[in-house]
Amino acid sequence: MNCTQDWPEPIVRVQSLSNSGLKSIPDRYIKPPTQRPLKNSNNSPNKMNIPLIDLGGLFADDSTLRATTLSQISDACREWGFFQVVNHGVRPELMDCARKVWRQFFHQPMEVKQAYANSPKTYEGYGSRLGIKSGAILDWSDYYYLHYLPGCLKDHKKWPAHPASLREVIDEYSKQVVELCGTLMEALSINVGLEKDYLQSAFGGDDIGACLRVNFYPKCPQPDLTLGLSSHSDPGGLTLLLPDEHVSGLQVRKDEDWITVKPASHAFIVNIGDQIQVLTNAIYKSVEHRVIVNSDQERVSLAFFYNPKSDLRIQPSKELVTPEKPALYPSMTFDQYRLYIRMKGPQGKSQVESLKSP
Ligand code: OGA
Ligand code: NI
Numbered sequence: 517m518n519c520t521q522d523w524p525e526p527i528v529r530v531q532s533l534s535n536s537g538l539k540s541i542p543d544r545y546i547k548p549p550t551q552r553p554l555k556n557s558n559n560s561p562n563k564m565n566i567p568l569i570d571l572g573g574l575f576a577d578d579s580t581l582r583a584t585t586l587s588q589i590s591d592a593c594r595e596w597g598f599f600q601v602v603n604h605g606v607r608p609e610l611m612d613c614a615r616k617v618w619r620q621f622f623h624q625p626m627e628v629k630q631a632y633a634n635s636p637k638t639y640e641g642y643g644s645r646l647g648i649k650s651g652a653i654l655d656w657s658d659y660y661y662l663h664y665l666p667g668c669l670k671d672h673k674k675w676p677a678h679p680a681s682l683r684e685v686i687d688e689y690s691k692q693v694v695e696l697c698g699t700l701m702e703a704l705s706i707n708v709g710l711e712k713d714y715l716q717s718a719f720g721g722d723d724i725g726a727c728l729r730v731n732f733y734p735k736c737p738q739p740d741l742t743l744g745l746s747s748h749s750d751p752g753g754l755t756l757l758l759p760d761e762h763v764s765g766l767q768v769r770k771d772e773d774w775i776t777v778k779p780a781s782h783a784f785i786v787n788i789g790d791q792i793q794v795l796t797n798a799i800y801k802s803v804e805h806r807v808i809v810n811s812d813q814e815r816v817s818l819a820f821f822y823n824p825k826s827d828l829r830i831q832p833s834k835e836l837v838t839p840e841k842p843a844l845y846p847s848m849t850f851d852q853y854r855l856y857i858r859m860k861g862p863q864g865k866s867q868v869e870s871l872k873s874p
Contacts, residue, residue, distance in 0.1 A: 527645065529644055534736065540737060541741060546741045547742055551747070552741060552743075566768060569588045572585075575605075589703050594800065597800065600777075600783040604696050608782040611758055614758065615816060621660065629642050636648050640663065642660050643659050644659070646861045647858070655742070656734070656736050656809050657732060658731075658732045659730060660676070660728075660732075662674060662675050664690040665724060690726065690820070693726075696756065698716060701715045708836065710836075718824070719828070725752075727823070728821070730819075731816065731817045732816055733817075734809075735812060739808065744809040745807040747863075749802035750787060750802060751791070751853055751867070752822065752824070753789050753822045754786065757786075757820070758784060758785075758820075759777070759785060760779075763810070763815040764778060765807045767806050767808060768803060788803065791830050791850060794844075797833065797845070799836065823850055824850045826850045827851055830849070844872055845872065
């Protein structure tokens with residue numbers, strides 16, 4: 517497979533479509549009935565929510581509290597693959613500021629944003645589709661994608677120059693989020709019975725990859741017919757999502773239901789990606805999620821992806837492979853792995869499932 521081509525069709529910015537005031541959405545955003553939001557959504561008022569964990573306990577001197585917090589993380593990873601964290605060490609003002617600069621970016625005139633238009637070669641920049649299949653049904657969102665780590669891939673010229681504080685704010689935000697990811701990687705390693713540095717080392721130590729995808733979901737005149745982001749699992753290691761503070765939209769799959777996440781104030785939503793599923797030999801599983809849109813409010817979210825060094829081979833940890841539980845996945849680099857989603861677009865969990873040894 518190669519990713520050297522350009523988009524198969526002219527790109528339409530969903531924000532422009534939304535601003536044009538159309539009353540019905542173009543056919544290519546209409547999902548087949550089984551994928552539409554109202555199917556299987558758990559919309560009852562007392563609906564479940566993903567676990568909320570106070571990470572303060574991890575940094576406490578009290579070893580009982582540390583153990584309790586680790587076990588909450590362990591339960592959340594096993595049962596949900598998704599949880600929210602508070603007291604995570606990233607400054608709340610910085611979180612607000614990060615959201616604000618991106619909202620400002622998306623509210624600039626289209627010519628300003630078009631200067632950063634992306635291509636499927638690297639996906640860096642301003643984009644409106646994932647996948648290059650001609651005639652594909654598209655999602656109701658635009659996004660901005662950039663690299664933070666490794667340092668050799670970070671290029672400020674590919675980040676928006678306006679608002680003027682964006683580069684500085686996003687540098688500081690990313691630095692703090694990377695630190696939090698390191699803490700979570702240790703907790704996960706301990707929880708599956710490995711040395712605390714295990715997962716970080718398997719990801720390449722200081723050479724890990726980290727990138728940011730900022731999602732912009734414009735208002736949609738027919739939200740029941742489409743999705744802001746189709747069902748997928750994240751291909752990388754860990755994802756830390758900073759959701760919109762006012763508008764919900766993220767839904768997590770729980771058995772046959774879709775649970776709409778109610779974000780807690782200044783929490784991050786953490787989820788397990790496919791690479792952790794592979795490394796832990798499926799002790800932890802990545803979980804399908806998707807985004808619904810609505811007709812009266814736009815939504816912004818920042819998804820920070822913490823990934824293995826892209827040319828390292830990732831495979832089930834030897835310590836977690838036993839005669840009773842043989843390795844479920846072959847080894848593969850993240851560069852190879854992520855070509856699938858980059859070519860085909862979001863497709864539930866079909867990729868990691870298809871790797872499974874018979
Ligand atoms: C993603 C993602 C969820 C959201 O970008 O991978 O799942 O709420 N985003 O925007
Ligand atoms: Ni995702």
